[in-house]
């Protein structure tokens with residue numbers, strides 16, 4: 001279980017949020033909402049261990065997260081983290097190697113990219129690049145997914161693929177925390193609304 005207690009962070013000398021508590025158990029989804037600048041990306045980066053909190057603590061099964069935390073999660077931020085000169089398949093194969101293995105062709109297929117597998121990532125459309133970035137989720141199981149506005153640039157079919165991917169992940173006991181401004185439909189998801197600090 002992922003938990004945060006009394007979480008607060010100051011960025012650029014200004015508090016983004018303070019006193020924030022949350023918990024996500026196996027199979028659960030937590031949707032982060034709130035206006036631009038409210039701190040959704042900041043919270044996801046904290047939960048990923050990419051930023052340090054100014055106050056409070058983040059725990060995994062009761063123990064403070066440490067340098068091993070990154071191996072139990074997949075974080076998909078605003079960028080797609082692709083190398084434009086490599087093909088779609090080569091990009092994903094790079095990630096699979098980096099993570100110690102993964103089913104590359106199956107992941108491409110899951111995001112509807114099989115016919116584009118041998119094209120350089122640099123010539124893919126914005127939505128195709130986003131699909132490819134998200135195909136990393138399908139490389140193999142990791143318990144925690146942290147997704148920052150994953151539906152940006154996606155068409156309706158791809159949003160459905162993503163929703164299916166998340167549903168399967170949760171059915172297998174996975175957890176997901178997702179920041180979104182739109183209507184990504186996740187069954188039985190809880191919502192955490194962040195207010196903009198004044």
Ligand SMILES: Nc1ncnc2c1ncn2[C@@H]1O[C@H](COP(=O)(O)OP(=O)(O)OP(=O)(O)O)[C@@H](O)[C@H]1O
Pocket residue numbers: 011012016034035036037038039040041042043
């Ligand atoms: N590197 C940084 N240095 C200083 N302040 C930062 C930094 N990164 C973000 N901030 C500030 O932190 C606050 C929260 O930003 P964040 O990106 O987490 O918001 P958000 O809720 O994800 O917004 P959006 O809906 O626009 O994506 C903003 O006021 C932003 O200016």
